[in-house]
Amino acid sequence: MEGEKKNIFFSLTPILYLVLFILLFRFVFVIPYPHPFALCFAGILSYLQRYHRNFKFLQSAFRKNLLSVFPAMEILFFVGILIASWAYSGVLFTMMQIGTNLIQPKFFLPSLALVSAIAAMVSGSSWTTAGTLGVALMGVSQVLGFSDMMSAGAIVSGCYFGDKLSPLSDTTNLASSLTHVPIWKHIRHMLKTTCISFGLAVFCFYLLNLCVWDPEGKELLPNENQLSLLLQKEIVLWKLIPVFIVFGSSFFQLPVRISFFLGIVSALVFPFLDNSLSLGVWNSLVFGYQSQTGVETWDQFLSGGGISSxxxxxxxxxxxxxxxxxxxxxxxxxxxxxxxxxxxxxxxxxxxxxxxxxxxxxxxxxxxxxxxxxxxxxxxxxxxxxxxxxxxxxxxxxxxxxxxxxxxxxxxxxxxxxxxxxxxxxxxxxxxxxxxxxxxxxxxxxxxxxxxxxxx
Structure with a gap:
């Protein structure tokens, strides 16, 4: 019956289907991207399990959920284009140079968390920080020889700590408004637990850094020649203008998509001034930029982005x-x-x-x-x-x-x-x-x- 109260295990079956199919596709069929298949199969089986319900409920819920994530999907397109444009114009390379010069390897992982936290707190957006500064920091990680997984974990930790305590953050303002708590009162109340957690996290990153980095100076660098070559390259500071534009516009609470659009346009000004802007830029923005510096680590970091990615x-x-x-x-x-x-x-x-x-x-x-x-x-x-x-x-x-x-x-x-x-x-x-x-x-x-x- 429509109003019949179902067993709790019956209500949890969609999630059980999801977990089952993810495990099945990842470890049995070894499909590279199991989650879309698992989500689809779990949704179809759950739909068949309740075929007696009116189809309009499904349509209404799908429309509502799609509208809620559509802004995120739109921003993702801008991020793909932004990464490609920054790689094409040399912005990412400049950020990688500065990061390599400033961040000390023996404090690398905790530094990633702290730098990401400060940037997210200033911009009010974990997405802006990860899509710009985070990408450059991942390049520094590759040059220094640190694990991508460890570095990404440190960046994500910093991004969400800073986002959580920023008065400019959309989620912080949303939680505050939903419960009718003034924004600064909400942030002060979160400080009591959040700072303890982040302090423990930074300490864990420091311990992890000690485990992967030789304190006696035998650096774990597999790319020492590439690192020395990178440090010898002249840093073009004016190529950081798009970075300041993105974070500056975020500070003035412009929508994220506007910030990213300004970052894309300002980055493409550089190849235009250098007379290096060609039709290849459009190919890079759509299909991703292909770096050809001749240095494997640099090319691996600088290649990518674009809508297709x-x-x-x-x-x-x-x-x-x-x-x-x-x-x-x-x-x-x-x-x-x-x-x-x-x-x-x-x-x-x-x-x-x-x-x-x-x-x-x-x-x-x-x-x-x-x-x-x-x-x-x-x-x-x-x-x-x-x-x-x-x-x-x-x-x-x-x-x-x-x-x-x-x-x-x-x-x-x-x-x-x-x-x-x-x-x-x-x-x-x-x-x-x-x-x-x-x-x-x-x-x-x-x-x-x-x-x-x-x-x-």
């Missing part, structure tokens, strides 16, 4: 939207939320439920904004009844919704980070220390407070 990511997001539409449109999600709300009895249950729901929505809707909006609506009334401070709810939303979004391969944030940094989500996930530590720390803190009150 982000098409697999766009396809992944669309399939995730389809899966989320099935889960939401056919009532699976509502049943899970109903069970969660029934289970939540006290303040700590509600905060844990808010975090769990945010993570679940990141998992099934592929959009971090929905992972903030839906739990805020679902638990707002319940929180008021239990006299829970609004700032606790706003912090719980960010502690899970914002933090876990880049750790899910088919989420728009995870797909963006993987596409920009050139490392799969599952590759950098074990090294995203801040994200992992913070989720564990906040959940442990809630359990500690709950049992402390019960025992007193």
């Amino acid at each position: 982000i098409l697999p990511t766009e396809f992944l997001i669309v399939t995730a939207v389809w899966f989320g539409a099935v889960v939401e449109g056919f009532g699976y999600l509502n049943e899970i939320l109903l069970r969660i709300k029934t289970w939540a009895k006290d303040k700590f249950d509600i905060l844990l439920s808010t975090m769990g729901t945010s993570f679940l929505l990141n998992l099934v809707t592929a959009d971090q904004y929905l992972s903030l909006v839906i739990p805020a609506r679902a638990f707002r009334t319940l929180a008021e009844e239990k006299l829970i401070p609004e700032k606790d709810i706003s912090r719980a939303l960010e502690d899970s919704g914002t933090i876990t979004s880049p750790l899910i391969p088919w989420n728009s944030c995870g797909a963006f980070m993987a596409s920009s940094l050139g490392v799969s989500v599952l590759g950098f996930l074990p090294f995203a220390f801040f994200n992992l530590i913070h989720v564990f720390f906040t959940i442990s803190l809630l359990f500690y407070q709950k049992f402390k009150i019960k025992s007193s």
